Amino acid sequence: MQSPDGTAVARISPFDPAGPYVAAFYREASYTGQVPQLFAHHRLTGGGDLQLMEPLQPVPSGDAAAFHDAIAARAPEVADLVDVVHRVHERAQAELPWCGPLDDNPDNVMRTADGRLVIADLFSADGPKLYATVVSDPDLVVARIPEAERRFMTELPLANTGPWEPAVRESMRAGLAAADARSGRQE
Structure with missing residues (x-):
């Protein structure tokens, strides 16, 4: 813009x-x-x-x-x-x-x-590893990134880490929500 x-x-x-x-x-x-x-x-x-x-x-x-x-x-x-x-x-x-x-x-x-x-833009998160961890170990993601800092992490239209089908996005969100509930860290 x-x-x-x-x-x-x-x-x-x-x-x-x-x-x-x-x-x-x-x-x-x-x-x-x-x-x-x-x-x-x-x-x-x-x-x-x-x-x-x-x-x-x-x-x-x-x-x-x-x-x-x-x-x-x-x-x-x-x-x-x-x-x-x-x-x-x-x-x-x-x-x-x-x-x-x-x-x-x-x-x-x-x-x-x-x-x-x-x-410009020399620094980034390792998206493929991060999003693979969201799927394989959401508890680790919840332990390392507070919910308030990852609320929109599935909203990225990136080629190498997304876009995801709606069912995949929902699965990631559900996995993170369950991990948040287990950790007692919902914010």
């Missing part, structure tokens, strides 16, 4: 446990000019995430690959950025249940209105 004047966009996810780490990365690496400008970040009810940031445009795949290669090689022009990437990712790995690896998707390299290449 873009602001009327075109200078900001709102990115909203119904469930994004990694959102605070993405926002921290943008704030901590802002001095490099190699991340999008973040105007505001808010956690939403049920585990959602809202980021208000500068608009970005896609870049050719060659530009994206070169930027990712520079990060992987810790090239001098991205050394400060890489330091922040590793610092925030280490924090996410220590604090975030089912923290995923750094996302080297070429679509995460974008261009700002003033022409800068920036990297």
